[in-house]
Amino acid sequence: MPMPRPLDAPTIALLGRAFGPDLLYDEAALSARSSDESGLAQAPAAVLLARTEAQVSRLLELANAHGFAVTPRGAGTGLAGGCLASPGGVVLDLTAMNRILNIDSRSLTATVQPGVLTGDLRSAARAKGLFYPPDPASLGTCTIGGNAATNAGGPACVKYGTTRDYVLGLSAVLPTGELIRAGVNTRKGVVGYDLARLLVGSEGTLGVITELTLKLLPHPRAAACVAAVFADLGAAMRAVIGIMARGHLPSAMEFLDARCLKLVGDLLPFRVTGGDSALVLVETDGDAEQTAREVADVEGICRELGATDLIPAATEEHSREAIWSVRRSVSTRIHEACAVYIPEDIAVPIGRIADMVAALPQVERRHGVTIYAFGHAGDGNIHLNLTAPDAALRPQVEAAAEDCVRLALGFGGTMSGEHGVGLAKRGLLPLELSPVSLRLQRGLKALLDPGHVLNPGKIFPPDEPEEHP
Ligand SMILES: Cc1cc2nc3c(=O)[nH]c(=O)nc-3n(C[C@H](O)[C@H](O)[C@H](O)COP(=O)(O)OP(=O)(O)OC[C@H]3O[C@@H](n4cnc5c(N)ncnc54)[C@H](O)[C@@H]3O)c2cc1C
Numbered sequence: 319m320p321m322p323r324p325l326d327a328p329t330i331a332l333l334g335r336a337f338g339p340d341l342l343y344d345e346a347a348l349s350a351r352s353s354d355e356s357g358l359a360q361a362p363a364a365v366l367l368a369r370t371e372a373q374v375s376r377l378l379e380l381a382n383a384h385g386f387a388v389t390p391r392g393a394g395t396g397l398a399g400g401c402l403a404s405p406g407g408v409v410l411d412l413t414a415m416n417r418i419l420n421i422d423s424r425s426l427t428a429t430v431q432p433g434v435l436t437g438d439l440r441s442a443a444r445a446k447g448l449f450y451p452p453d454p455a456s457l458g459t460c461t462i463g464g465n466a467a468t469n470a471g472g473p474a475c476v477k478y479g480t481t482r483d484y485v486l487g488l489s490a491v492l493p494t495g496e497l498i499r500a501g502v503n504t505r506k507g508v509v510g511y512d513l514a515r516l517l518v519g520s521e522g523t524l525g526v527i528t529e530l531t532l533k534l535l536p537h538p539r540a541a542a543c544v545a546a547v548f549a550d551l552g553a554a555m556r557a558v559i560g561i562m563a564r565g566h567l568p569s570a571m572e573f574l575d576a577r578c579l580k581l582v583g584d585l586l587p588f589r590v591t592g593g594d595s596a597l598v599l600v601e602t603d604g605d606a607e608q609t610a611r612e613v614a615d616v617e618g619i620c621r622e623l624g625a626t627d628l629i630p631a632a633t634e635e636h637s638r639e640a641i642w643s644v645r646r647s648v649s650t651r652i653h654e655a656c657a658v659y660i661p662e663d664i665a666v667p668i669g670r671i672a673d674m675v676a677a678l679p680q681v682e683r684r685h686g687v688t689i690y691a692f693g694h695a696g697d698g699n700i701h702l703n704l705t706a707p708d709a710a711l712r713p714q715v716e717a718a719a720e721d722c723v724r725l726a727l728g729f730g731g732t733m734s735g736e737h738g739v740g741l742a743k744r745g746l747l748p749l750e751l752s753p754v755s756l757r758l759q760r761g762l763k764a765l766l767d768p769g770h771v772l773n774p775g776k777i778f779p780p781d782e783p784e785e786h787p
Pocket residue numbers: 354355389390391392393394395396397399400401412432453454455456459460461462463464465466467468469470471472473521522523525526527528646649650736737740773
């Protein structure tokens with residue numbers, strides 16, 4: 319499939335007439351939308367700061383008529399390069415469509431525009447005694463639209479599921495510019511194919527999400543958290559499996575390896591000793607009595623399975639929040655500390671996480687790289703940051719990343735538990751998807767986007783050199 323044409327001066331002028339001051343093409347506006355958190359970069363030729371669904375639709379009609387590419391963008395916190403412009407294309411910035419339209423306490427739903435920050439929705443729901451569970455570690459900065467497009471997860475996934483489990487219905491602009499309402503406003507619905515679930519996780523390649531109806535839950539009355547220290551990562555992972563095997567379903571079960579602990583140790587409200595120590599954070603929620611009892615059980619299991627230290631975080635919001643904010647800072651600290659980093663987020667069946675982490679030192683030795691491991695232990699979703707101190711070592715880091723993906727697939731896992739494929743991982747897709755699956759998925763893309771204008775070049779490996787006709 320040939321790539322769309324780069325914007326030329328007459329088309330930019332036409333877009334300027336169509337969108338007035340909402341079309342941006344000054345250096346600062348372009349450079350502010352030229353990267354995300356993947357470490358990759360590509361400046362757009364123009365940006366539309368969309369304020370209405372009608373503008374989104376008009377942009378896509380013009381894209382089809384004039385053959386240029388459009389890439390939707392939320393907050394740009396993605397870790398796979400999914401929101402980066404196609405060369406010479408337009409970035410469609412959705413952050414100005416950021417209103418919470420309704421929180422319905424009777425139906426337990428929220429209706430929101432895509433640019434709403436995840437943390438803002440969670441706070442607004444909380445103020446009404448309601449709970450929006452998906453909690454990506456970037457929740458203070460990422461958007462609900464970006465979360466839906468990547469099917470974002472977070473620590474709470476282990477008990478509550480991912481963003482997809484909370485999207486009841488959505489409005490979207492299809493790549494052709496047509497409007498569609500998919501899904502339902504109800505808790506259930508099985509009429510026709512589930513196009514809402516298809517759009518969720520499609521990384522901005524099948525439609526632009528312009529409104530979401532989200533499921534809310536009653537807010538849990540209490541939560542309690544314990545931090546358990548283990549002598550090494552293997553012991554920590556065995557404890558994670560042990561906790562679940564004995565019938566507990568915590569509301570979060572996260573881990574940090576020894577390297578991550580060294581990077582964020584100064585922020586923790588307690589000291590972790592022991593050079594190879596790994597940390598497991600377990601949180602339970604429900605009513606006060608139940609959470610206290612469950613945390614005590616979890617502490618007992620951790621002790622039995624070799625925890626060298628147990629640090630109960632008080633049940634008050636602030637002290638739990640202190641620990642979780644440290645956990646949320648890990649990724650940023652790694653990216654600040656390393657000249658080259660590739661963020662992988664493989665997931666393996668829970669029973670294989672200990673095997674997966676045991677294989678990492680060999681990958682490090684083979685390629686001369688350093689791997690930081692942390693993430694959602696209860697989901698088997700391990701964030702691996704493969705790093706090197708020198709940009710010249712990028713090929714070694716890439717080779718190590720591919721090894722990790724192959725290992726995860728060998729353990730029956732997947733190359734991405736929550737960040738998506740985007741630009742960063744598209745070359746590895748055939749390792750995971752069969753030729754039949756790839757053919758069907760390309761067919762779906764072609765059906766919805768016959769002009770190949772919406773976020774081209776993402777997810778699928780280029781099957782031919784990308785040319786501008
Ligand atoms: C410190 C840090 C911690 C993170 N922790 C987590 C985590 O715990 N769990 C997790 O899942 N991710 C995590 N991420 C990754 C990232 O925050 C998520 O992928 C998030 O969902 C991206 O949202 P965004 O608004 O930044 O989207 P962007 O990065 O702007 O875009 C991401 C993708 O969504 C598409 N898109 C955006 N908006 C729309 C729309 N309205 N319609 C259609 N397509 C759209 C884009 O084209 C792109 O493909 C983390 C990132 C950082 C930097």
